[in-house]
Amino acid sequence: MSFVSGRVAVFRWLMPLAIAMALIGGIYLAVRWSAHQSDAVAIERQQQLVELVISKMQGSIAHDQESVTVWDDAVRKVSLEWDAGWVDSNLGSWMHSYFRHDGAFVISPDRKPVFAYLDGRTDDGGIFRNIAPAAMPLVAKLQERLAAGDEAGTSDQVLSIGESDLVRIEGRPAIVSAKPIVSDTGDIVQEPGREFLHLAIRFLDDDFLTGLGADYGFEDLRFSVSPDLGRNRSYAPIVRSSGEPIGYFSWLPFRPGAAVMKATAPVLLISGLLLFTLTSGLSVVLRRRSRRLQESQAELNHLARHDPLTGLANRASFNQSLAQAVASSAADQANALLYLDLDRFKQVNDTLGHPVGDRLMVAVAKRLMETASAGVISRIGGDEFTIVVERTRQEEVEKLCDSLIAAIRQPFEIDGQPILIGLSIGVAVATGNDADPVEITRKADIALYHAKSAGRNRYAVFGPHMDELIRTKRDLEQDLRAALHAGNQLEVFYQPVYSAQSREISSLEALVRWRHPSKGAIAPDVFVPLAETAGLIDRLGAFVLKEACSTAREFPSLDIAVNVSAIELGQRHYAAQVFSLLRQFSVEPWRLELEITETALLDEAGVCEKNITALRDFGVKFALDDFGTGFSSFGRLQRLEVDRIKIDRSFVHAFDRPGGGVAVVQSIVGVAHAKGLRITAEGVETEEQSEILRNLGCDELQGFHLSKPVPKSSLRQLLGAETAKRTSS
Template identity: 45%
Template sequence: MIDNFAQPSRRLFFLKIMLPMLAAALVLNGIVASLLWWSASESDRVSIDRQHMLVDVVVAKIRSKIAHDQESVTVWDDAVSEVRNPGGAEWIDANLGSWMASYFGHDRAYVLNSADRPVYAFAGGSQQEPSAFETVQPQALPLVEELRSRLEAGDTEGITDRTLTLGASDLVNIDGRPAILSVKPIVSDTGDLVQVSGEEYVHVAARYLDGEFVAGLERDYLLDNLRFSWDAEVLPGWAKAALLQNDGHPLGYLVWTPFSPGSAVLWRVGPVMLGLAVASLIVMVGLLVALRRRSINLSLSEAEVRHLAHHDLLTGLANRAQLAKRFDAALGDRWTGGNLTLIYLDLDHFKEVNDALGHPAGDELLREFSDRLRRMTTEADTVARVGGDEFVVLTRSLSSSQAVAEYCASLIETTRRPFDLEGTQVFVGASVGAVRASHPSDDREELSRRADVALYHSKRSGRSSYTLYDPQLDQAATLRRNMERDLRTALDRPGELEVHYQPLIRATDGTISGFEALLRWHHPVQGSIPPAAFIPVAEETGLILRLGAWVLQQVCTDTRGWLVETVAVNASMVELQDVHYAARVEKILLENGMAPHRLELEITESAFCERATDCEKNITHLRQLGVKFALDDFGTGFSSLGRLHSLHAERLKIDRSFVAGFGTDKGDEAIVQAIVDLAQAVGMMTTAEGVETSEQRDLLAAMGCDQLQGFLLSRPLPAREIEQLLRARSLEVGSGDRYTARR
């Protein structure tokens, strides 16, 4: 009878408990495997980027090192005397030639007199006739001339405690070999020997960038198969770094096989992870069966209960309740027991660690960071964890604001050291806010508020920084809260917010092809508030969602009867990351009867680069509806010409900073022409912003730019004036200028 009863029970247990948990375990293992693969890919990318940076830094350092090596012998009274001594050849060779080669690894050395004639030459490991200088003369004399000009002019730019004299250097080709050529004056170290500026003897040093140099880089920095190449073309899968001369042109390239740690680790740990996954399933089955057979009765001792009530379970630090207790006690005797400082810490990028490596890795990071905090505090201090990645330090050991600042800086520095999480090095940072108890009336709530205000300021300042509380921070926070409050009121009060429209002009015939909608805020007290002031507040508080919907609704209402191709509206990254954004846009367009193809959303390149996110889903959905997209402010920030073809935007907007640079020596015309050509090659239209002169307009039209926008053509106008402009059915003609709409 017992067996007959057990059979249905086993079946029910399997269906309701074991099967769902096994399915959940399989899903979890799949997620872990996906995260592991993503982490490996990211690790490979970061590794390759760092290798590029490493090569660039090493080449830059070797240039400064050669100059620094020269100063060890060129800033010397003996050197000034001996190079002028007809019988000093042996001394010159021992100190300015052979010794530089044997000690510093220089490949060539020359000494030129005040007339730039060689008096000493060293090459190929031994002293040569001075005429051997002819080998490097074409490359060296321009540097010598540059140096003498600066010496004669009394130029001191670049001279520091470490750099004692002026110098000049460049990357050159010496007998078919790449080299660094450095020129330094031979001067007195005591100042006792008087020299005429610009007529000093000159020391020329050269170091080859192939051969031993490349072998040393490969050995010291683990760059596999590192070699020098004159050709920019490299084999697939190889990396290269350009060696740039002073004129910006590449002398050649260092190429190597990049190290991909993520892929290597993935191939090694993959079988182990698979085995662990299988083992975990087996263990889970065993545990589930054991759970069915026995019950576990846990009882905690009174001491354990008290400990759990006052300490964080994960890190063992004091929890919020214990912090409040110790805080109140410290406030009670702070005026007789010394200083009291409250410090708030918040780990930067902690969410990314959880997302990339999983919550166990995040927990391990929190534990290791807690250990670091313990080592930086005394037993009299209180260290608490009050949230997911939020920590508090309460201390009396800091006697001044300077001491608080130094301590906060050390807290940030300790977070910058990598965290080793199961063999993976993770880099995070910390934002810190601190406040000192300065008045007997200061209570726990007020000090906590001030520390939180300081912490918030650190986060807004770019993270990985600290802020000491100052009453002005309250003023800034108050202004921000007031602006948020007034912006909420403006959204509910007609008349304060208004949409202006700036015409987009065809470059070919000067007609209006569309408009860009621009939001204006007329504050009843403060007057006109620029978008740059209130848009960040709207994005930070989430009001941008209401504000964007209001603007789009107003655009649909205003432009219903306008016979133009498109109306452009700016879309914030906050809106695009909202899961309901695409549906909200579709609903507004449908309610107002506006054709989706007439709407053009201007977004940044970072929005196009989002993958597997709500941002990408919104863009895909809206594109399927027929909404067009424009890539705004192209050429600034992290824009990449090489990735332009993969962004799938219909229009590219050239940033006004390039147009403003026309006619200068920065070469902005060539940059704009390259952008226009590339956009045309991938089938994109182009719009140039900030057109303010006739010369800019004509040059952009000649370059092939499709649309023009700027104050020369028309300022942003309210809808009623735009309607008057469109009713006229033609652009106003001023002095024969067909492009002028209204200024």
């Protein structure tokens, strides 16, 4: 009996131990499996990241080439009037210093290298021998495509066809990209297949691997011809277009699961219960981290599709919502797009500041959601909104518009201060699933223009009579293209800028004018924005800059200012274009001043900043135009990298009104002079304004009171009269 009792006691003692051991073993296996899965996912993501980086690098190199290969000057300097120095500066060493390409070559139509640059060395093609085996197949294929007129793959972003591949050059992995050197305007005729070609080389080892490892956390990243650096490393094949691998990138993979196992294994060996507790705790932590990761991912996805200020859908979401609404519509189903724009919102920003404007924008979004809860509301710009309303009728839409206008017209209260704004709405209604979302948006935009033109605080529904506006805009765009091609309708006028103290002409500002053969003079504020939206601003700006350089050469005692749009400054080859024109006309860089607005300083891609830096280093000066009308503030004035501030004419015209702009101008002048900047006041129309600005300390004055813009022919007479006036004095 005692023996049986002893066995039962042992069994009772061993049973919990066995259960505990089984539980510990199960937990250990579960943790190990989770760690293995986590490691596998991490390794796979790192491999995908390497492939993505190489793919993006391959596309980036071709895009870099287009900034100098789709260019009339490049065609002339390579195929018509060979200029080795120009080629090296723009197609050779420039590609290395600006885009970090390791090699650049120019290949003749006979497939011979006429220029070679590699790792800081240039010659007539001798260093091309090691590149030729990898590059010549791409050259041959590209020439065949050019001769056949193949344009597959070109778009607004991809301007010319090209060939690119991953190769191994003397044991080193590299990207080789071939692009034709072609005309950007189409004015230079080239025989298909006989274009000069530009080759770019980017090695994928050394500094590339160092940068890739540092940017993305790859440990001990190396290149190997074969995957033989050890089983504990990860490998990503570098595969050429034929499917053949040219080598492998290898690194010590990130193993989060292994790290977890290493931390928890000793605890498991010490105590089953403690391990169970720690494992349970770790499971909770992992679940929390996973949940936070999911929440972060959801937040990122939300931010990618929503406006961060108001929480409404953004432009990308709006485009998708409208396309889905149209695509899913029945044949007799009507959908409406409301295009909303706030009235007098800019005045709130200018008078009360952007923080108040942001809070007002949030309040506006809240009222829109309360009033139009059945629609999909998006914020697509500063004070622009859209609402997509599905399965509706026009009378319902009109009722909704009335409600929206009434809701926004109610005063807003921020920090105890009432704020009154208005709302204008353009409406486009489309039936069925064959409507074009882009055309619907354009019609709503045109209807909004009509609403604002009719006095604001109202809505307008797009009708057939509004199509005339579309046709007029398209006709004017075609006329502008023809004017740029003909070259006899556009003319550059010059408005003198006078020294405030000596009252003598100190410089000139170049202003473009268009005299249409049938419509007469067309205002710049009409055709310049049209040129920007139609993709013609580069040609228009190049025309003005070339004429200004010609005038600067004719009048060597005067500096020349030229207005530059943010779109022009955002082109990668813009700095090279300016350098080329200055050399062509033998104009010193410091005599050219480029006038920009603060839009150019808000360039997220950084191309404008690179061009500004390159031009300033070369000696070109910059002026900030229309100061005080955009995002300007005294705080920003302390940080702007410009040489001159141009005070907007609205401050000058406010001198004769109570509480006018004298104090503001005085503050701007004081801060600008403290920073070493010169001040030019625009819009001077009376002698009284001129005297006030002179006493406030402005350096230069400009306006109709002093001189209107004049053509080049009258400029000679004006400067002659100024010279005679100084002589008589």
